[in-house]
Amino acid sequence: MPRGPGMQRHALPAHFLKMVSHCCVAHLTDSSALNWPEAFKASEGYNNPCFANLVPKPMPILSNDPTSTPHDKLSILQESDQWSAIPGYPGPATPATDEIYYAFIINDMMAKAATGQLSAEDSVKWATQQCETIFKKWAGKA
Numbered sequence: 001m002p003r004g005p006g007m008q009r010h011a012l013p014a015h016f017l018k019m020v021s022h023c024c025v026a027h028l029t030d031s032s033a034l035n036w037p038e039a040f041k042a043s044e045g046y047n048n049p050c051f052a053n054l055v056p057k058p059m060p061i062l063s064n065d066p067t068s069t070p071h072d073k074l075s076i077l078q079e080s081d082q083w084s085a086i087p088g089y090p091g092p093a094t095p096a097t098d099e100i101y102y103a104f105i106i107n108d109m110m111a112k113a114a115t116g117q118l119s120a121e122d123s124v125k126w127a128t129q130q131c132e133t134i135f136k137k138w139a140g141k142a
Helices: 014-019 030-034 036-042 075-082 095-102 105-114 120-138
Strands: none
Touching: 095 105, 095 120, 105 120
């Protein structure tokens, strides 16, 4: 399981949370930006901010979550913009990357390895085959 500075086992899938942020830039207005900290609290931390400094640090919930042990367990997510990327990175999202994302292939790859259903190597091979099939399907269509 990959680990880096500040990367603990409980935070490994955290980069996926950044990708599932429910922020829709097209509908973000100045007034909704002013209410973003409250919206973030109401979502219990699920709706991660899509712009830097939209929710000042320390972020509510992430910096002190009374339901987590330890309470600062999720604090690593406050810096997720520094180590996560959108599907398709370094390019734009495409129909193929969207399909891979919404089919949970990367999540399933990690789950198959974590639960012992497949070895880590076989899990990566499985996910690679799934992704290649999807990219071939979309080749020349988008």
